[in-house]
Amino acid sequence: MSTASHGEYYIPEPSKWPIVGTAALTTSVIGAVNTIHAGEMSLLLPVGLLLIAYLFFGWFGSVIDESMAGKYSAQVDKSFRLGMMWFIFSEVMFFAAFFGALFYARVLSVPWLGGAGNNAATHEFLWPAFEAVWPLLTNPDNTKIAAPGEAMGAMGLPAINTAILLTSSVTLTWAHHALRAGNRLHLNLGLGITVLLGCLFLVFQVEEYIHAYSELGLTMSSGIYGSTFFLLTGFHGFHVTMGTTMLLVILIRCLKGHFTADKHFGFEGVAWYWHFVDVVWLGLYIFVYWL
């Protein structure tokens, strides 16, 4: 491949995937709304989700083929890197919105409802019995919005999950070092363990949710504490699911012998993503569970 960084440019052939992607997303969202409104599964939703799966397999599949055919110059590689980096940044901002909501509730709206600042009148006129303590175990209006029975502690499952994710970052880095050193056995081992840890995290997360719903009475609809708890951990869990899936794909590719010591953007992009998911969890652990 003689294409140096600034030699001949590479432009992909016309591609059907963007159109498939549009059809997939549009179908899925219409299906999702119809499902929510009707209270029963709308056919469009599974069709859309299948299309999304088809999209991922197809699009990434053809990118992998092109990559294996040596079509990508160093310049294309850099474009991919930039794309992945800034995509992760956009994800950071998505989480920032929910962290913002959490801080707003904890620092402003909940204390205000309890009369802090110049809000004595608010407190007196709206819900005089309300006491502002976090986590909120009594809501301002408990008849309209049932409060949770108990808060989720920081010890136990969440602490174990923290350890799991931190370990998985280490094993992933181990795999990366092995890839660069050309040690395929350690590479596959490190990746395999990372995938397993990801799955384990998810299993525990599900267990924690069951515990919250059935024993603590902590649900999405039990006030702002439950709302922020479930949306933050839920979106994080969704990202872990995506990350684990991507790691699995990378593992399969590694087993097939893809990637070389100096060309392995696919691996690195997914590794960045995984570390990002890890860092978000640390934020969650500190501000949602612990403090």
Added chain:
Amino acid sequence: MNAVVEEHHDHDHKPTGIGRWLFSTNHKDIGSMYLWFAFTMFFIGGALALLIRAELFQPGMQIVEPEFFNQLTTLHGLIMVFGVIMPAFVGLANWQLPMMIGAPDMALPRMNNWSFWLLPGAFGLLLASLVMSLMGLGSAPNFGWTFYAPLSTTYGPDSTDYFIFSVHLMGISSVMGAINVIATIMNLRAPGMTYMKMPIFVWTWFITAYLLIAVMPVLAGVVTMMLTDRNFGTSFFDAAGGGDPVMFQHVFWFFGHPEVYIMILPAFGIISSIVPTFSRKPLFGYSSMVYATASIAFLSFIVWAHHMFTTGMPVAGELFFMYSTMLIAIPTGVKVFNWISTMWRGALTFETPMLFAIAFIFLFTMGGFTGLMLCIAPADFQYHDTYFVVAHFHYVLVTGAAFSIMAAVYFWLPKWTGNMYDEKLGKLHFWLTCISANVLFFPMHFIGLAGMPRRIPDYALQFAEFNQIASVGAFVFGFSQLIFLYVVIKCVRGGEKATDKVWEGAHGLEFDLPSPAPFHSYTTPPVVK
């Protein structure tokens, strides 16, 4: 390998048929689709605006029901912001950025096409709710383009959920578009083109792209909270559960204020390209333009609550947001100063793009001044939610952003098509547009100061005259845009051949390429000295 690339990508080897557009990986074709999409939406959004102005022609209710009036203002705003200004700028970026930096295309061409095609999906959803509403099947979104909770949560119609996902699609589209712009600019500049040699339009888009990546996900976050509040029992915006409807406004405006700069920074770049060309002088203060743009972008993140002075923020908050907002006037002033200094003692000529650019400088500055009035917190208690605000943002968005887009189209159309546009008709379009825009929006300042609230279908008798003047202006403005459409179509189909340089004073890589520019601008990078 190289042989394969060349075989498939020799100059002007265009795919044919509908596939050329559906499967495109070409920045020019995708740019054209963006621009035509925006143009189409401009007429749809414009039609809604004319309905609004027709209803407001006289006091009393004449044409539409109040419920439908709310849907009109909501969809008008959403379409103009997300369907016209933003896609039009992305279209211009698509056409111009690769040519201006000496690249063959955008960095991620397939993703580029996906960014575009998500838009018809998103607006299909949104417009479907309007069509349904017209057929009597429920209401379209009716809570204003700012969709404040609880209007959009507790009281929103069923179509709100479609609206939420439509916003998600637009957001995905914008974020992918922005990532593409950043990757293109960081990675595909021709050798020798250092950052401080990039054309200002490239700079402004570079910074705009960062704004987009930073705030579109926040918008996605806020509509997601709406979705769960509406359907899954969360209480983000419900005080009964410890949330706060005002929190909606904070999150929304954390997106919303940078968003207004997303809609004006590329305009600054356009004006900074046009003014030097027709003044036959280099841009005055290039580096200060770059720094001013960056400062505006930074400041735009810390001023959002100037939209919320009347929500009962603590006084410290009112003061902070008042002063931080005032600071924006400084870098903005630098820009206006530089444009005027560029024209100073230049050899000026007044072709249509320059006319629009000069009108922009005057009228956008007026919008900036009314902005300064609004950001004075105690004064804003009087102005807030009146027609004064409507006047303010139409000066910055119509005579600002939209004028810059029209200027850009006239400026680069000869490069794109290889044909000169009809200068006489262009000038006619300019004068009609410029005068009618002022007839339309200027009186709104007065009725606003006198207390007429915005988003209300009826009004007190004393506001009648000025409303009538505004409505007359609106219809002239609206129909003048048909001239624009005609000029563009005529130019695409033929006309006097444009030279490669197009304009006597033109500078920049894109003006070294032939007119029309080849399908793939560069197969090997040009060298910039």
